[in-house]
Amino acid sequence: MPFVELGTVIAQIAIGITTYLVLTGGVPGQKLLTPPLVALLLVANLVPAIALLVLFGRRVAKGRARRSPVGGSGRLHVRLVGIFSLLASVPMLLVVIFASLLFQYGVSFWFSDHARGTLEGAAEVAKQSYAREEDRVSRNSVAMSGDLADALGRVSMDDPQFGYYLVSQLAQRELTEGMILRAQPGKEIASLALVNPYDREIGKFITTGMVDAVRTGKNSVVVESPNGIGALTKLPIGTDNYLYAARIDPTYGSQIQRARIVLRDYRDLLERSRKLQLQFNAALFIIALLIVAIAVWIALNVADRLVRPVGELVDAARRVTAGDLAARVTTPRTHDEVGTLANAFNRMTDRLEVQTGDLERRRALIEAVLSSVTAGVVSIDSERNVRLLNLSAQTLLSTGNMPVMGRKLLDIAPELDGMLERGELEGIVQLTSGAEPRTLAAKIVADEGGHVLTFDDITEQLLDQRRAAWSDVARRIAHEIKNPLTPIQLAAERLKRRYAKEITSDPATFVRLTETIVRQVGDLRRMVDEFSSFARMPKPVFREESLVDIARQALFLHEVAHPAISFDLQADDIAPNMVCDRRQLGQALTNVVKNAVEAIQQQEGGEEAGGDVTLALSQVGDIVRISVADSGIGLPADRGRLVEPYMTTRAGGTGLGLAIVKKIVEEHFGTMSFSDKAGGGTVVSMDFDTLLLGPLERSAAVECGNDPVPTELTRTGRA
Numbered sequence: 001m002p003f004v005e006l007g008t009v010i011a012q013i014a015i016g017i018t019t020y021l022v023l024t025g026g027v028p029g030q031k032l033l034t035p036p037l038v039a040l041l042l043v044a045n046l047v048p049a050i051a052l053l054v055l056f057g058r059r060v061a062k063g064r065a066r067r068s069p070v071g072g073s074g075r076l077h078v079r080l081v082g083i084f085s086l087l088a089s090v091p092m093l094l095v096v097i098f099a100s101l102l103f104q105y106g107v108s109f110w111f112s113d114h115a116r117g118t119l120e121g122a123a124e125v126a127k128q129s130y131a132r133e134e135d136r137v138s139r140n141s142v143a144m145s146g147d148l149a150d151a152l153g154r155v156s157m158d159d160p161q162f163g164y165y166l167v168s169q170l171a172q173r174e175l176t177e178g179m180i181l182r183a184q185p186g187k188e189i190a191s192l193a194l195v196n197p198y199d200r201e202i203g204k205f206i207t208t209g210m211v212d213a214v215r216t217g218k219n220s221v222v223v224e225s226p227n228g229i230g231a232l233t234k235l236p237i238g239t240d241n242y243l244y245a246a247r248i249d250p251t252y253g254s255q256i257q258r259a260r261i262v263l264r265d266y267r268d269l270l271e272r273s274r275k276l277q278l279q280f281n282a283a284l285f286i287i288a289l290l291i292v293a294i295a296v297w298i299a300l301n302v303a304d305r306l307v308r309p310v311g312e313l314v315d316a317a318r319r320v321t322a323g324d325l326a327a328r329v330t331t332p333r334t335h336d337e338v339g340t341l342a343n344a345f346n347r348m349t350d351r352l353e354v355q356t357g358d359l360e361r362r363r364a365l366i367e368a369v370l371s372s373v374t375a376g377v378v379s380i381d382s383e384r385n386v387r388l389l390n391l392s393a394q395t396l397l398s399t400g401n402m403p404v405m406g407r408k409l410l411d412i413a414p415e416l417d418g419m420l421e422r423g424e425l426e427g428i429v430q431l432t433s434g435a436e437p438r439t440l441a442a443k444i445v446a447d448e449g450g451h452v453l454t455f456d457d458i459t460e461q462l463l464d465q466r467r468a469a470w471s472d473v474a475r476r477i478a479h480e481i482k483n484p485l486t487p488i489q490l491a492a493e494r495l496k497r498r499y500a501k502e503i504t505s506d507p508a509t510f511v512r513l514t515e516t517i518v519r520q521v522g523d524l525r526r527m528v529d530e531f532s533s534f535a536r537m538p539k540p541v542f543r544e545e546s547l548v549d550i551a552r553q554a555l556f557l558h559e560v561a562h563p564a565i566s567f568d569l570q571a572d573d574i575a576p577n578m579v580c581d582r583r584q585l586g587q588a589l590t591n592v593v594k595n596a597v598e599a600i601q602q603q604e605g606g607e608e609a610g611g612d613v614t615l616a617l618s619q620v621g622d623i624v625r626i627s628v629a630d631s632g633i634g635l636p637a638d639r640g641r642l643v644e645p646y647m648t649t650r651a652g653g654t655g656l657g658l659a660i661v662k663k664i665v666e667e668h669f670g671t672m673s674f675s676d677k678a679g680g681g682t683v684v685s686m687d688f689d690t691l692l693l694g695p696l697e698r699s700a701a702v703e704c705g706n707d708p709v710p711t712e713l714t715r716t717g718r719a
Contacts, residue, residue, distance in 0.1 A: 005055050012048040019045055039100045042281050050089050050292050057081040057296035081299040088295035096284050103280050134229050138220040140173035141231035141245040149237040157193055167195055178245040180235060183211040198248055206232060206244060214242060309338045313345060325353040381450040384409045396457055416442060416453055485521050492517040540581030540667050542696040547578045551615050554589035562597055564607050571617040578624055579693040580668055588664040591657040592628045592684050599632025599682060624688045631681040635674055642674065668693065
């Protein structure tokens with residue numbers, strides 16, 4: 001169809017150009033075009049124009065069909081446009097041809113060859129008569145100039161006899177006025193002798209152009225004036241002397257004027273007849289196109305009217321498909337087939353709405369239950385595509401705002417998909433889809449056409465179990481090891497003091513061995529102390545302390561011990577004091593800064609390669625954040641286990657430093673997080689809520705006054 005449309009446009013342009021060349025090929029005033037030729041040009045232009053209108057209507061019809069609720073290719077619209085256009089075009093073309101021929105043959109009757117010949121003959125007679133009169137006046141003027149020249153050779157121009165002679169010359173040659181004039185270049189025309197019985201301004205009829213034509217050698221020049229014909233000729237005596245003679249006759253002038261008017265009217269009438277011929281056929285062309293356009297418009301509206309009830313049914317059916325069972329169609333006024341279908345559709349949707357009401361209520365109840373439980377629930381079909389999941393599942397699987405309905409379970413949680421592959425009905429899986437690894441306890445139940453997976457996040461539960469177990473281990477280790485350490489150390493020191501002088505064979509070795517025993521016992525004692533601290537942290541004593549002083553003291557110890565590392569404290573826009581346990585919070589900051597220093601030391605080049613540690617204090621609203629950033633080696637892949645007891649990434653570490661920090665932060669109702677520093681390194685952040693910590697200072701004061709309310713219960717209740 002695009003090629004058909006393009007071909008039609010090209011044909012219309014070509015025919016239009018051809019028509020223009022045919023109409024403008026003659027000269028103005030030529031005879032009329034033949035009626036068959038004009039009718040042929042009219043039909044040749046009308047057919048492609050009608051085709052373009054129909055093709056345009058087809059495009060409009062297809063566009064309306066696409067925008068209608070029915071949609072589709074709009075075949076009904078296109079067919080109606082074609083039928084209406086055909087019904088309007090065929091008789092309209094016949095009427096246009098008949099009207100064009102009838103009008104043109106009628107006009108041709110009035111402009112037949114006989115009438116045209118008569119008018120042209122009369123015009124030619126008038127033209128010849130006027131030309132003969134001009135020739136006669138010109139010849140008489142030339143002859144008269146010679147006679148006057150002879151007379152001027154005998155008498156002067158001022159002699160009265162010359163005046164009588166001039167009048168007689170005009171009378172003999174049937175001329176009524178004359179003038180002898182002098183026309184010098186660059187000067188005005190001067191009259192020397194004048195015969196002017198009609199008292200006319202003869203000088204205004206003679207121009208310098210006429211004088212120049214005679215001066216250059218022309219015998220005479222015709223001088224036209226109202227009611228007369230004159231001639232200007234050279235007077236063969238003297239220099240720049242000329243003779244003007246004219247015949248003036250009012251009746252004669254009116255006859256000449258009437259001849260001119262007849263000739264002009266004939267030409268105007270012939271030209272108007274040609275224009276009228278073209279205008280009439282152009283009007284037929286426009287009316288024909290208007291009729292076809294009206295037919296196309298009626299076809300489009302009829303198609304819309306026929307399709308409208310069907311479109312309402314289609315739209316209502318789609319709304320029902322989308323779940324809107326309240327969709328209804330307008331009750332038809334007529335009881336035809338479409339009306340019967342509309343009534344049946346409305347009854348069907350009424351029953352569907354009633355039957356699905358209970359299902360909707362049940363589904364709402366199930367969704368409410370699923371959204372309120374903390375366990376994640378995912379329903380999948382036989383192809384393992386997600387059909388349903390609750391909010392807890394979205395949170396545990398870390399899907400965020402990503403659309404998951406209809407996606408494969410393998411793309412969302414490959415660990416759970418692996419359980420289905422292995423045929424396991426329940427188990428423990430490690431989920432790595434989120435920012436931190438999670439441990440889930442999952443169960444799988446088969447249902448009709450798929451499976452339902454339920455899972456709980458037991459990460460914190462396992463972590464608490466491990467902490468409790470390690471606390472018990474630490475307590476037992478501290479109890480079992482700490483008791484024999486003191487006698488061992490005392491015995492080694494006594495051996496050194498008492499027997500160092502008595503050993504003569506190898507005293508240096510004896511001293512070195514006893515010092516090694518004392519030093520290693522000291523290391524074991526410090527390790528046991530860390531175990532004891534982790535196993536049984538003392539209750540915090542909350543007071544209002546200066547957070548900046550605590551941070552400055554934590555940095556000072558390391559600044560002295562590690563001069564190659566740059567330490568920086570940033571404490572802008574923060575409240576001067578915060579309720580906390582100064583000793584425990586200082587211990588926590590010291591441990592975090594110590595880990596930052598050790599991370600820098602583990603880099604290539606060690607501590608001498610340099611590095612920086614930044615301790616920043618900030619406050620947003622009621623939340624105070626303490627962050628420690630270093631330029632060390634960065635976080636390990638399993639960063640989520642850094643706060644577990646005995647989890648360490650360096651040789652010789654006990655793995656209890658961050659575990660103690662985590663416990664202190666939790667005692668202060670805070671949260672602890674790890675992130676990567678831009679450019680390399682680690683950022684450890686600790687957030688504290690001042691609204692929760694504020695009342696703890698008063699609770700501590702009450703407890704010191706023997707109030708029976710324990711601090712632990714107060715903190716728990718506030719939290």
